[in-house]
Amino acid sequence: MLKSLNLRYDAVEDRIVLRLVADDAEPWLQLTRRVCMQWRLDLQTLVDASAQVPQGMSPTARAGISSEHHRAMAAQATVRKLPNEAPASPAVVPKLVTGIACGKQRSDGRWIVRFTARDGGHWDVLLTGESLHGLVEVLNTQVQAANWALPPMPLQTEAPRGPGPSPLH
Numbered sequence: 001m002l003k004s005l006n007l008r009y010d011a012v013e014d015r016i017v018l019r020l021v022a023d024d025a026e027p028w029l030q031l032t033r034r035v036c037m038q039w040r041l042d043l044q045t046l047v048d049a050s051a052q053v054p055q056g057m058s059p060t061a062r063a064g065i066s067s068e069h070h071r072a073m074a075a076q077a078t079v080r081k082l083p084n085e086a087p088a089s090p091a092v093v094p095k096l097v098t099g100i101a102c103g104k105q106r107s108d109g110r111w112i113v114r115f116t117a118r119d120g121g122h123w124d125v126l127l128t129g130e131s132l133h134g135l136v137e138v139l140n141t142q143v144q145a146a147n148w149a150l151p152p153m154p155l156q157t158e159a160p161r162g163p164g165p166s167p168l169h
Helices: 033-051 059-076 129-146
Strands: 002-010 015-022 028-031 095-104 111-117 122-127
Touching: 002 122, 002 129, 015 129, 028 033, 033 059, 033 095, 033 129, 059 129, 111 129, 122 129
Parallel strands: 028 095
Antiparallel strands: 002 015, 015 028, 095 111, 111 122
């Protein structure tokens, strides 16, 4: 069972390092810019699904509701800032992640993220709604620290707040 996950930017490798702490293992994974770019798109889809916005709404309204839902859920997540740490032993070599698949489990409604490494290994992470939104926030913080100039996720942009003052009035 997953106890925690840690993300940090490794400036030497120019990669984000993900550490999964579980009962039976503690893999260290490396995420490239390309992998993070696609993962953020997939996470945006999960964030939008989490908001459960009715399909009939306008795209602008949907984006605004999804963004506000994300902010509310992320505020409930337990996120701690830890010092940047390298693997405990030089013998621990982070696995290079080549793919990430995201979805929702039908049985219990939790969100699932599967990391696949170049060597064929894979790790599944089950997330609650709060932990999903907390992960998105931490990932975005690390992407900003990496200075990769990735476009912002739609949830990072301000939604229109309604009609502004008209120049005719």
